[in-house]
Amino acid sequence: MTDGAGRTGETGGTDGPPGSFAGENPFPSALWAEAVYSRRAIPATLATGSPAPGTAGAERDPLPQGPRLALASPPLDLMPSPGSPATLADPSVLAALLHYSYGLLQHDLTPGGRPLHRAVASARCRYPSELTLVTPTAAFRFDPLHHQLVALEGAVTGDQASGPGTSRFIVITSRFARTARLYGDYAPRLCAQEAGMLLGAVHLVATALGLRTRPGQDQETLNGLCANGLSAPAEHPMGYLEILGPVRHPADRAWPPPDLAPVLRARHSGAAIFDPGPAPSPRALLTDLGAALAAAPFTDFSCHLLVRRVTGFSPGHYVHSGGRLRQVRDGDPLELLEQIGQTEGRVSVNFRSTACTAYIAVRRGAAVARYGADAFRRLHLTAGAAAHLLCVVAARHGLSARVHNGYDAAAGERLLGLAPDEETVLFQVAVGTARPAAAFRVPVVF
Ligand SMILES: Cc1cc2nc3c(=O)[nH]c(=O)nc-3n(C[C@H](O)[C@H](O)[C@H](O)COP(=O)(O)O)c2cc1C
Incomplete structure (x- = not known):
């Protein structure tokens, strides 16, 4: 199998050169020297916006497949509602969490510009990260462009899929190929940075909404969450947030501020x-x-x-x-x-x-x-x-x-x-x- 960057799929070695990012180990040790210290991995063609060498193939980036679920309109503020403990079973909380973490917030109409801007920054707006809600028996991928969730069919394990309101984890994965089309072998560095920024965004918005979460990096837990077809062959598991329940005293905090929603939109x-x-x-x-x-x-x-x-x-x-x-x-x-x-x-x-x-x-x-x-x-x-x-x-x-x-x-x-x-x-x-x-x-x- 090849990914969008024309590289051979999931069978690479454990610590190959940076170009082998689709292998078992997406972050070979050489990346520190190649991407953090020297930036040698950035192709010269980036200056012209051309596809990176070896990635000139047609852009194939299909939308997630599966039954689609409409999300509620995101509220214009991000405050826990007094007297009602925050829960993802509340359609307004669910919509707010996804939209203000990774949703489409601004449309840039400048000719030749980058038109679609989301809640987190992304190098040249490639947005390689994916956000997925995981319940004990199902997984729902956020589609920010349509403000919808898509029930991922391969990830349903029980007879009856539970709804997204019962999600226990939010999982971040990354499609390196999306960024590699421009950045070549520098993509894993950017994708790792952006996964971290997205994790910070979800954690922040969840806290603002009055949800208690536990951010996680553990590889084994992550792989367990991504088993059952959650992450496509060319998509790498990056991090997760466990949803623990409502915060007990949401008003007792110095951060985030009450005006967070307009701040995130701006x-x-x-x-x-x-x-x-x-x-x-x-x-x-x-x-x-x-x-x-x-x-x-x-x-x-x-x-x-x-x-x-x-x-x-x-x-x-x-x-x-x-x-x-x-x-x-x-x-x-x-x-x-x-x-x-x-x-x-x-x-x-x-x-x-x-x-x-x-x-x-x-x-x-x-x-x-x-x-x-x-x-x-x-x-x-x-x-x-x-x-x-x-x-x-x-x-x-x-x-x-x-x-x-x-x-x-x-x-x-x-x-x-x-x-x-x-x-x-x-x-x-x-x-x-x-x-x-x-x-x-x-x-x-x-
Ligand atoms: C990990 C990362 C690396 C970036 N590196 C550069 C950079 O080297 N040079 C630059 O001009 N912008 C860089 N950017 C900024 C992006 O181009 C910018 O976030 C993008 O255009 C989206 O704009 P917005 O954040 O206003 O929506 C970087 C962004 C991210 C997230």
């Missing part, structure tokens, strides 16, 4: 070239960020902030870890930013006008020692979930946040003072005041 990554206006950002950007990161689904990361224009914070290098923000260096970090944030010798975004730029770092050394090649998936889930929170906090303050992989991971380690051979930067997120752009985005309402 979130965006800025214009094609990230060149924000040089305006100061409000102090609450960093206080909110502290609350958001403290509530992140996974905690084993640190967030380095190179702050230039945030009211009440002197320019400098700050680190958020273990629920605390501390300044580690005073002074304008522009030089650091322009050394770290480079793509092939050129500065990636206009750091001269950003408010702040975040670098999310993880303990790679310890994770590889413990989990081997699977550390790649796990660490990207952890960092990706935090990266999505950064994007949401920026949106709450009217700012745009751009995940940008044009950074030099080795320079980042050195200049941010990370532990040598242990810590690695997995995300660079630039935040700034959006300038008026040529794009014309309209909200999508189902």
